Amino acid sequence: MASPTVSAPAPASAPAESLSPSEAVLTSVFESAARLNLDAEVIDLLRTPWREMRAQLPVRMDDRRLQIFEGYRVQHNGARGPYKGGVRFHPKADIDEVRALAMLMTYKCALMDLPFGGAKGGVMCDPTRMSETELNRLTRTYTQHIAMLLGVARDIPAPDLGTNAQTMAWMMDAFGQLNGHTPGVVTGKPVELGGSFGRDQATGRGVAVCMREYARLEGVDPRDIRIAVQGYGNVGSWTCRVASEMGFTVVGVSDVKGGIAQPEGIQVGALDRWVGVAGSVAGFEGAHPITNEQLLEIECDYLVPAALGEVITAANAERIHARAVVEAANHPVTPAADAILGRRKIAVLPDIAMNAGGVTVSYFEWTQNIQQFRWQLDRVLQELELRMVGAFGELMARSGRDGTRPRQAAFDIGVERVARAIKLRGFV
Numbered sequence: 001m002a003s004p005t006v007s008a009p010a011p012a013s014a015p016a017e018s019l020s021p022s023e024a025v026l027t028s029v030f031e032s033a034a035r036l037n038l039d040a041e042v043i044d045l046l047r048t049p050w051r052e053m054r055a056q057l058p059v060r061m062d063d064r065r066l067q068i069f070e071g072y073r074v075q076h077n078g079a080r081g082p083y084k085g086g087v088r089f090h091p092k093a094d095i096d097e098v099r100a101l102a103m104l105m106t107y108k109c110a111l112m113d114l115p116f117g118g119a120k121g122g123v124m125c126d127p128t129r130m131s132e133t134e135l136n137r138l139t140r141t142y143t144q145h146i147a148m149l150l151g152v153a154r155d156i157p158a159p160d161l162g163t164n165a166q167t168m169a170w171m172m173d174a175f176g177q178l179n180g181h182t183p184g185v186v187t188g189k190p191v192e193l194g195g196s197f198g199r200d201q202a203t204g205r206g207v208a209v210c211m212r213e214y215a216r217l218e219g220v221d222p223r224d225i226r227i228a229v230q231g232y233g234n235v236g237s238w239t240c241r242v243a244s245e246m247g248f249t250v251v252g253v254s255d256v257k258g259g260i261a262q263p264e265g266i267q268v269g270a271l272d273r274w275v276g277v278a279g280s281v282a283g284f285e286g287a288h289p290i291t292n293e294q295l296l297e298i299e300c301d302y303l304v305p306a307a308l309g310e311v312i313t314a315a316n317a318e319r320i321h322a323r324a325v326v327e328a329a330n331h332p333v334t335p336a337a338d339a340i341l342g343r344r345k346i347a348v349l350p351d352i353a354m355n356a357g358g359v360t361v362s363y364f365e366w367t368q369n370i371q372q373f374r375w376q377l378d379r380v381l382q383e384l385e386l387r388m389v390g391a392f393g394e395l396m397a398r399s400g401r402d403g404t405r406p407r408q409a410a411f412d413i414g415v416e417r418v419a420r421a422i423k424l425r426g427f428v
Contacts, residue, residue, distance in 0.1 A: 005421035187199070233255070261288045
């Protein structure tokens with residue numbers, strides 16, 4: 001279906017906190033476009049997604065009741081290659097959030113110099129309240145509705161919030177029933193079905209690598225750095241594990257059921273064993289109980305929001321007690337909060353770089369599927385390290401050269417590369 005018009009961001013006099021997710025992303029894009037002196041026609045192509053699909057998804061629930069869900073697939077820009085982006089199952093995965101995340105994927109892939117454009121999918125549902133069979137039916141219905149958009153050289157989904165390797169297996173199978181066995185049509189699959197070694201840890205490991213590189217720029221040993229991580233799902237837990245191996249001290253973590261703080265440091269291995277039994281970090285022996293809100297205000301050096309978006313706002317940005325915020329989640333800092341943190345000289349390391357480990361190893365998985373040749377884990381991790389270190393170094397060098405904050409530098413690199421591809425392909 002044709003893409004609806006996306007309004008320009010609110011004028012500078014309007015409170016930045018009132019911007020929608022897509023408007024917030026567009027603000028960064030327009031600022032970069034102005035610094036780069038891009039043509040108005042190029043800016044017009046970056047303003048709106050190239051394609052959006054909205055689908056009605058009827059699913060027969062276990063109690064035989066018919067429930068209709070709403071699903072989306074947004075393809076923002078494909079100038080640099082096939083569309084790439086996850087599929088999110090969440091009650092708030094509406095069209096504006098999915099559109100914003102598709103835009104972020106465009107510039108994330110460009111920043112990492114991956115041969116992909118940006119896309120995102122979403123279904124408005126609560127997967128925590130659905131059975132496995134209901135999720136299976138919903139996934140297959142969603143896949144059937146967007147199948148005409150997908151393909152190894154067209155659009156390659158991956159897991160995101162509320163989805164996982166099992167979801168990707170169902171998507172692969174549903175697409176395969178229509179088009180023949182095509183493992184490369186999704187990434188983040190189980191290893192047994194063509195997935196890549198290391199994909200489960202990729203995003204969290206990438207976050208930890210960037211923290212280590214930032215510590216190196218600061219001239220501080222990781223053993224002297226305390227981190228607090230909001231969210232102990234896949235991304236947050238792997239961030240803690242890898243960061244702990246690097247020497248960082250984890251002083252606080254939280255999940256949907258609560259949080260814990262331990263100023264002398266949390267033993268991540270023991271915490272993992274506790275979570276495996278209790279299902280939550282809450283109640284971990286020897287730690288102080290805290291709320292998710294208190295976790296964000298804990299005394300630490302690096303604060304890592306690794307759960308939902310927009311958790312650091314104008315309401316709590318003044319109470320952040322860290323010298324750097326590491327955006328492991330998508331869009332966890334609102335524009336108003338970002339301005340406050342900037343005024344307070346708190347560095348914000350942007351999501352399009354910090355959490356790019358996932359799409360990077362998805363790229364490795366895609367190439368392995370095309371070649372029908374599996375890489376061993378050590379090669380995957382080595383290649384991921386090279387990509388993350390290179391991209392992070394490039395954005396920090398750009399930030400220092402231009403006198404811009406890291407988020408602005410990251411968008412400048414991404415927007416510049418997408419604009420160049422648009423020109424080379426002759427779209428304008």
